[in-house]
Amino acid sequence: MKQDAFVLSRWMEGTGPEADTVISSRVRIARNIEGIPFPYLASDEQTAAVLAQVSQTAAAQKEAFDDFVYHRMADLSHQAKQVLVEKHLISPFLAKESHNGGVLLRRDEAVSILINEEDHLRIQAILPGLQLEEAWQEANRYDDLLETGINYAFDERYGYLTACPTNVGTGLRASVMLHLPALIMTKQVNRLLGALSQVGLAVRGLYGEGTEIIGNLVQVSNQITLGLTEEEILRNLYGVTRQIIEQEQQARQALLNDSRQRITDRSWRALGLLHYARIMSSQEAMQLLSDVRLGYDLGLIDNIDRKLLNELLVIIRPATLQLLAGKELGAEDRDLERPLQIKKRLNRYVDKTES
Amino acid sequence: MICQECGQEQANVFITKIINGKKIELHLCERCAREKEELEFSFQPQFTLHNLFGGLLHENIRGSRDQIRIAKTQCPSCALTFAQFSQIGRLGCSDCFAAFGDKLQPLLRRIHGSARHTGKVPRRGQGAVLAKRELERLKEELHRAVQKEEFEEAARLRDQIRAMEKDLEQGGNEA
Ligand SMILES: [Zn+2]
Ligand SMILES: [Zn+2]
Numbered sequence: 001m002k003q004d005a006f007v008l009s010r011w012m013e014g015t016g017p018e019a020d021t022v023i024s025s026r027v028r029i030a031r032n033i034e035g036i037p038f039p040y041l042a043s044d045e046q047t048a049a050v051l052a053q054v055s056q057t058a059a060a061q062k063e064a065f066d067d068f069v070y071h072r073m074a075d076l077s078h079q080a081k082q083v084l085v086e087k088h089l090i091s092p093f094l095a096k097e098s099h100n101g102g103v104l105l106r107r108d109e110a111v112s113i114l115i116n117e118e119d120h121l122r123i124q125a126i127l128p129g130l131q132l133e134e135a136w137q138e139a140n141r142y143d144d145l146l147e148t149g150i151n152y153a154f155d156e157r158y159g160y161l162t163a164c165p166t167n168v169g170t171g172l173r174a175s176v177m178l179h180l181p182a183l184i185m186t187k188q189v190n191r192l193l194g195a196l197s198q199v200g201l202a203v204r205g206l207y208g209e210g211t212e213i214i215g216n217l218v219q220v221s222n223q224i225t226l227g228l229t230e231e232e233i234l235r236n237l238y239g240v241t242r243q244i245i246e247q248e249q250q251a252r253q254a255l256l257n258d259s260r261q262r263i264t265d266r267s268w269r270a271l272g273l274l275h276y277a278r279i280m281s282s283q284e285a286m287q288l289l290s291d292v293r294l295g296y297d298l299g300l301i302d303n304i305d306r307k308l309l310n311e312l313l314v315i316i317r318p319a320t321l322q323l324l325a326g327k328e329l330g331a332e333d334r335d336l337e338r339p340l341q342i343k344k345r346l347n348r349y350v351d352k353t354e355s
Numbered sequence: 356m357i358c359q360e361c362g363q364e365q366a367n368v369f370i371t372k373i374i375n376g377k378k379i380e381l382h383l384c385e386r387c388a389r390e391k392e393e394l395e396f397s398f399q400p401q402f403t404l405h406n407l408f409g410g411l412l413h414e415n416i417r418g419s420r421d422q423i424r425i426a427k428t429q430c431p432s433c434a435l436t437f438a439q440f441s442q443i444g445r446l447g448c449s450d451c452f453a454a455f456g457d458k459l460q461p462l463l464r465r466i467h468g469s470a471r472h473t474g475k476v477p478r479r480g481q482g483a484v485l486a487k488r489e490l491e492r493l494k495e496e497l498h499r500a501v502q503k504e505e506f507e508e509a510a511r512l513r514d515q516i517r518a519m520e521k522d523l524e525q526g527g528n529e530a
Binding site for chain 1: 432433435444445446447448449452453459462463466467468469470471472473474475476477478479480484487
């Protein structure tokens with residue numbers, strides 16, 4: 001990966017099943033190496049030994065790891081690391097707090113293997129749309145490959161052993177990023193999300209002032225990692241996600257029936273603001289992007305695509321914005337730069353619709 | 356409302372999480388929220404969970420002399436004590452699981468509703484683990500058959516269990 005260029009990650013493609021409600025599906029599995037303390041208690045030599053074991057194993061599996069690039073956290077600039085965080089490819093923890101931290105990143109950026117994070121290894125796969133099973137297959141494949149050269153810490157009773165007891169067992173955390181504008185607009189979302197806790201799922205939204213979820217984005221993930229098989233965990237999350245999608249679709253249809261004109265107006269206004277505004281916070285941009293996305297998904301706006309909307313979701317974040325600007329920017333300057341970068345990308349679309 | 360994290364700034368980021376049926380509300384200022392990376396949909400959804408454990412475990416080990424002894428239990432490999440674990444919410448190494456043994460079980464049950472792994476097994480030693488799982492399944496079936504007074508079925512299961520146990524024992528001797 002060239003550090004000075006922005007490349008799209010696979011999940012941003014906007015493809016995959018249920019892409020009109022599910023932005024991405026992510027799976028990560030936590031693994032540790034037997035005989036080495038977990039990273040936060042490990043010495044420099046020990047975390048270096050983790051790196052060595054992983055790179056030796058990857059080297060021995062040359063064909064499988066051929067399309068991976070390895071980055072040492074220590075070699076990356078703060079900005080480069082934050083860009084990876086904003087693209088959901090590494091965790092903030094790996095970027096900021098790891099010792100001898102590193103990431104093996106597949107060129108399509110669908111798979112990343114985090115080294116010396118909270119656990120020795122975190123194998124992550126992130127795909128566009130509702131593809132939990134596919135993401136699991138990807139991560140599982142690299143788990144098997146790494147196991148050929150690494151002795152995993154495993155206990156018959158507790159499964160894969162992890163630093164945090166919330167990850168022990170399968171070490172599997174699966175999540176979906178959902179766009180739920182209609183459920184949120186019609187205030188059905190709290191009731192729905194409250195019900196999810198009953199089935200061991202965690203819900204996270206981004207809240208601004210008041211109780212509005214910014215950008216109408218919600219992440220749903222499993223909380224339970226022990227006592228269920230990987231298939232059961234994925235099936236639970238998949239089933240619940242399907243139900244949420246169905247309710248969101250019903251709410252969208254109701255919106256369309258009741259207030260088609262208003263929704264259409266709202267989407268086009270949002271597109272206009274994104275295209276012509278000169279000062280914009282990331283919160284405002286997130287909300288506008290959501291309005292445009294809903295318009296697109298309902299067929300009220302054309303000549304735009306999900307790939308662009310996903311790209312915009314990432315480029316409005318601070319580090320990626322600075323990468324594109326080619327210079328460091330304070331918060332106020334970022335609010336000036338943001339609309340410029342958005343406009344640049346929208347130009348071809350908006351011009352097309354005007355002609 | 357004041358930020359729960361720094362206790363100084365105005366809280367304008369509200370985060371609701373549901374963890375094991377418990378609703379947790381966080382009120383943070385924007386800076387603390389950013390620091391916590393909550394605005395980034397970060398990987399770790401449970402930054403308060405470590406604190407949550409802390410409280411949970413403290414409750415469990417406060418009080419009697421017996422419980423003070425538990426707090427002093429130490430992992431022979433990494434030297435982490437159970438009391439330290441209960442504060443930071445993280446184990447130090449893979450041997451901690453054996454060292455803290457039954458003290459961990461109630462915690463795991465509370466988090467996961469279970470304390471026994473049923474998922475993927477590494478290829479190394481896979482045969483033995485899977486055989487033991489099968490054995491346990493058969494024993495449960497036997498128990499059920501006996502209760503239902505299906506004695507023929509029970510006899511068949513008992514033979515199967517004996518054969519498997521013998522196999523496992525021999526496998527164990529070879530290793
Ligand atoms: Zn604060
Ligand atoms: Zn230990």
